[in-house]
Amino acid sequence: MIQLFTGENSFTRQEAYDALRASHDTDGSLATNTVTLNGKTLKLPELEAAAMAVPFLADYRLVRVDGLCDRFAARTGRRRADVAAWDGLLDLLQALPDTTLLIFIDGKTTNRNPIREMIAQAGHVREFPPLRERDVESWLHDRARALGLHLTPGAERLLITRVGHDLWTLASELQKIQIYAGDATVDEAVVQSLAPVNHEANIFQFVDAVAEGRTTQAMQSLAALRQAGETPQRILNMIARQIRMVAVARELLDQGRSEDDIRQALGAHPFVARRAANQARRYNQATADAALRRVLDCDLAIQNYRHDRPGAMRDDQALELLVADLTGPARRPATASRETSRQRS
Secondary structure, eight states: OEEEEESSOHHHHHHHHHHHHHHTOSSSOGGGGEEEEETTTOOHHHHHHHHHSOOSSSSOEEEEEESHHHHTOGGGTOOHHHHHTTTTHHHHHHTOOTTEEEEEEESSOOTTOHHHHHHHHHSEEEEOOOOOHHHHHHHHHHHHHHTTOEEOHHHHHHHHHHHOSOHHHHHHHHHHHHHHHTTSEEOHHHHHHHSOOOHHHHHHHHHHHHHTTOHHHHHHHHHHHHHTTOOHHHHHHHHHHHHHHHHHHHHHHHTTOOHHHHHHHHTOOHHHHHHHHHHHTTOOHHHHHHHHHHHHHHHHHHHHHHTTOTTOOOHHHHHHHHHHHHHSOOOOHHHHHHHHHHHHO
16 A cells, blocks of 8 residues: 655644554554654665565554655755656555555645655555635534534634634644533533633734634634733734735735745745735735735824824724724725715716
8 A cells, every 4th residue: 555645734634644554453563563764864775675574473564754755845946866866766666565554644745746746656645735714613513523522612613712723732622621521511611711722823813814804703813812911012013914924925926926936025934925825815916005004004093092192092992993994895996996986976
């Protein structure tokens, strides 16, 4: 068996790997017939030696290779000599004995990856993309039911709000709740007492909701951040950071630039750059620039309040108005011009 588990959803990817191990370990002997190899430094002869070995007093030998595809991703600037050293991989895969389970584990890969191409010819590629935000609640609901937990809809939403969208953390919190609650119904009060607030996850969820125009979620997250003691200035700084990235991404998209160009311009992780590019599609350059000016106006209003100057506004009011403005419809200039013309007429 030859499989590539690829994708950014490391939680579901690991569960699939664990399930595959369990299904081939009927007598408990697979543990002593498992070897894990570091794909970042692995050489083809080393892989061949591990993969062609006969299992010891067992039906299968499991060989896991971590990060080999990522080593040869386009962004790494791989050398031709490095790729050429792996030209014999396909021959090895096609000669693999039936007793070997060869599993490659990687993050996101593309069809242009030379290692993925060879694996796909000889084996099977399984994709594990990250869950979309709107799918996390369904995932949480299904997982809670599988554990025999009964969470109210409000408890599910509160758990995600407090913990974030990381599946590893959510699964850990569900296990904690299972120990505490058993088969009793779990409401918001139980979640409030058991689940810690993940400030970093919450603030990033908040700024994403703002940039994507999700008013209800943004307002709820803002209230949760304020209640947790997050300072108005940090909240405002994070909004400004996100809107600046959106404005830069919008400008580059208008120039026909790629997401990799956006990542380099922002100096951000590929996931963050891709998120900013998707958010930028809600705007054009004029509305993105206007959103950034609106953030600056909010900052000025808060500073005026602190120094008792005209144009002042309390930080809580200023932030709520800012969020309401930024999450409203992102109008394009042509639409605004038509509305102005109608008003004048």
